[in-house]
Amino acid sequence: MKKAFEHYKLSAEQGHPPALCYLARLYKEGVPGVVKRSSAKANTHLKQAADLGDSGAMINLAATGRDDTKTAVKYATLAHHYATGKTANNANLLLGDIFQKAKPQDENGFGKSNNLAMHYIGFVVKSDPTAFNGVAASQYSRALMEQAEDLYPMHMSGLNVIPRSIYWMRKSLAAGNLDAKGVISRMESMETGKCSACGMTEEESDKKFLRCGRCKIYWYCSKKCQLASWEAGHKVDCKSTFC
Ligand SMILES: [Zn+2]
Numbered sequence: 001m002k003k004a005f006e007h008y009k010l011s012a013e014q015g016h017p018p019a020l021c022y023l024a025r026l027y028k029e030g031v032p033g034v035v036k037r038s039s040a041k042a043n044t045h046l047k048q049a050a051d052l053g054d055s056g057a058m059i060n061l062a063a064t065g066r067d068d069t070k071t072a073v074k075y076a077t078l079a080h081h082y083a084t085g086k087t088a089n090n091a092n093l094l095l096g097d098i099f100q101k102a103k104p105q106d107e108n109g110f111g112k113s114n115n116l117a118m119h120y121i122g123f124v125v126k127s128d129p130t131a132f133n134g135v136a137a138s139q140y141s142r143a144l145m146e147q148a149e150d151l152y153p154m155h156m157s158g159l160n161v162i163p164r165s166i167y168w169m170r171k172s173l174a175a176g177n178l179d180a181k182g183v184i185s186r187m188e189s190m191e192t193g194k195c196s197a198c199g200m201t202e203e204e205s206d207k208k209f210l211r212c213g214r215c216k217i218y219w220y221c222s223k224k225c226q227l228a229s230w231e232a233g234h235k236v237d238c239k240s241t242f243c
């Protein structure tokens with residue numbers, strides 16, 4: 001082990017990113033009798049690897065440095081540009097997560113942003129709707145919803161984000177994220193048994209209500225109400241299920 005450590009140190013000194021990352025891990029975890037644990041040294045090595053263009057090191061720095069949002073965003077954004085394939089998805093999900101959970105914006109407009117969260121997580125779900133076992137799709141769904149709450153009254157036809165949001169929540173469940181189940185049934189139960197056009201409830205009516213076969217979320221007392229709602233804007237909402 002000692003010999004290997006010396007070997008990696010030499011490679012690291014010559015600026016070999018994988019060696020720098022490996023050493024960073026050794027310093028982070030420590031090896032009894034060989035490497036003394038040091039988070040400062042681990043960080044220095046990661047920073048060097050990141051500065052040399054190693055996207056794994058950038059993501060690592062961003063993920064472990066979440067307390068300092070600015071630095072985390074800096075490294076995750078670098079990774080967004082440098083990384084390819086799966087690593088790019090890691091960077092984008094991380095960026096989305098940082099913007100979704102950051103503190104409210106400061107006077108410079110830096111901080112939580114549903115817009116940016118949607119933007120970055122959108123990259124992930126577009127390239128792979130099942131990414132991270134559905135966690136990405138679920139976060140995308142939430143970001144859509146929160147973004148809509150920021151911007152306009154939720155149930156406005158033509159601007160209603162609910163069908164799109166539930167579409168992604170269902171994708172999330174299909175990809176294996178069981179947490180999505182409760183969210184979906186809560187969203188569905190809010191609309192069940194109520195005509196989304198005239199507001200009549202199924203109890204007040206003697207007819208069986210019809211459900212929109214496409215989004216499977218909105219219900220109607222009659223064909224007439226369904227058509228009216230479609231023309232009033234549901235055709236836009238119901239079809240915009242893709243990001
Ligand atoms: Zn109706």
Ligand SMILES: [Zn+2]
Binds near residue numbers: 212214234
């Ligand atoms: Zn629909």
